[in-house]
Amino acid sequence: MATATRIDPLSYLTDQLNELKMKGTHFKLRVLDDEQAPVCTFDGKRVINLASNNYLGLTTHPKLREAALEATRKYGVGAGAVRTIAGTMKIHMELEEKIARFKNVEACVVFQSGFAANAGTVSAVLGKEDFIISDQLNHASIIDGARLSRAKILVFEHKNVADAEAKLASVKDQPGKKLLISDGVFSMDGDIGPLAGLCDLAEKYGAIMMVDDAHASGVLGRNGRGTVDHFKVHGRVDIQVGTLSKAIGALGGYVCGSYDLIDFLYHRARPFLFSTSHPPSVAATCIAAFEVLEQEPERIEKLWENTRFWKKEHGLLGFDIGGKTTPASETPITPIIIGDGKLTMEFSRELFKEGVLG
Numbered sequence: 072m073a074t075a076t077r078i079d080p081l082s083y084l085t086d087q088l089n090e091l092k093m094k095g096t097h098f099k100l101r102v103l104d105d106e107q108a109p110v111c112t113f114d115g116k117r118v119i120n121l122a123s124n125n126y127l128g129l130t131t132h133p134k135l136r137e138a139a140l141e142a143t144r145k146y147g148v149g150a151g152a153v154r155t156i157a158g159t160m161k162i163h164m165e166l167e168e169k170i171a172r173f174k175n176v177e178a179c180v181v182f183q184s185g186f187a188a189n190a191g192t193v194s195a196v197l198g199k200e201d202f203i204i205s206d207q208l209n210h211a212s213i214i215d216g217a218r219l220s221r222a223k224i225l226v227f228e229h230k231n232v233a234d235a236e237a238k239l240a241s242v243k244d245q246p247g248k249k250l251l252i253s254d255g256v257f258s259m260d261g262d263i264g265p266l267a268g269l270c271d272l273a274e275k276y277g278a279i280m281m282v283d284d285a286h287a288s289g290v291l292g293r294n295g296r297g298t299v300d301h302f303k304v305h306g307r308v309d310i311q312v313g314t315l316s317k318a319i320g321a322l323g324g325y326v327c328g329s330y331d332l333i334d335f336l337y338h339r340a341r342p343f344l345f346s347t348s349h350p351p352s353v354a355a356t357c358i359a360a361f362e363v364l365e366q367e368p369e370r371i372e373k374l375w376e377n378t379r380f381w382k383k384e385h386g387l388l389g390f391d392i393g394g395k396t397t398p399a400s401e402t403p404i405t406p407i408i409i410g411d412g413k414l415t416m417e418f419s420r421e422l423f424k425e426g427v428l429g
Contacts, residue, residue, distance in 0.1 A: 142356075149350050201250065232268040251272060251281070261400030266308070374403055
């Protein structure tokens with residue numbers, strides 16, 4: 072019996088890819104041939120690397136390398152199970168305890184990525200009867216977590232504390248929990264969230280206060296403790312999210328807070344429950360990274376020295392580095408605003424030809 076020719080049910084993806092190509096925003100992955108470093112080799116070409124989030128250069132730090140090798144020799148290459156069955160090793164607990172002490176909180180849980188930490192936490196602590204009051208430019212992982220929670224989402228204007236209060240006030244008499252959430256540092260423009268003002272609102276309206284400190288960890292606060300330390304709002308933020316894959320130089324994300332919060336996430340955060348735990352080498356690397364933050368504060372000082380130089384010189388050259396049509400950067404994240412997606416891609420390709428990855 073003849074079989075009818077099957078029509079590709081995914082053919083619409085080709086159309087969408089062609090649309091990206093027509094707009095000039097389609098890209099191909101650039102492949103790193105050696106280690107992540109200030110000068111490295113992408114696609115066989117030596118370039119100055121201005122595109123990574125390896126803020127402190129820890130991806131190649133000797134102490135982190137040795138920690139990874141030692142843990143691999145001692146524990147093997149994998150954990151072999153999810154955390155809740157047989158995949159929690161002593162070194163995983165040591166990492167969580169290390170982070171909790173560093174952040175001056177009761178407890179911590181480590182997730183497989185920063186995205187999983189945000190999405191898994193928001194979707195676990197809230198339900199369809201609850202409310203999320205979220206900054207307009209919050210990270211995609213917060214947005215997706217909010218959608219997964221099925222809570223009602225109210226978006227306030229970027230960093231506008233008055234608008235955030237208006238949104239909170241509009242639902243204060245309605246049943247259900249209220250979560251007020253903001254990035255600590257916004258990843259596209261590099262501006263800092265108004266955490267102190269938002270803490271005031273959370274306390275005034277009885278809301279849960281949550282901050283995503285992915286781009287503040289290792290950058291702001293004493294020894295890189297983040298925006299809670301930067302603004303001195305210790306004890307006023309209920310849920311602190313951070314990453315282990317940017318300034319820390321490895322892989323993963325974490326959530327810090329009370330014992331009960333972390334115990335609840337152990338039981339209800341789906342990315343934690345249904346993902347194999349980190350290889351022991353990653354956990355050991357992260358422990359070593361936090362030790363470096365405490366022992367080598369000059370790395371953060373150098374980061375800020377470079378940042379001030381970079382912003383000053385690009386401003387003198389006439390580049391738009393934020394503050395005109397977009398929020399002004401207050402951190403090492405320094406965008407070059409082109410204003411058009413296609414032109415931005417062309418600019419990036421021309422930079423690469425000149426030996427700069429950006």
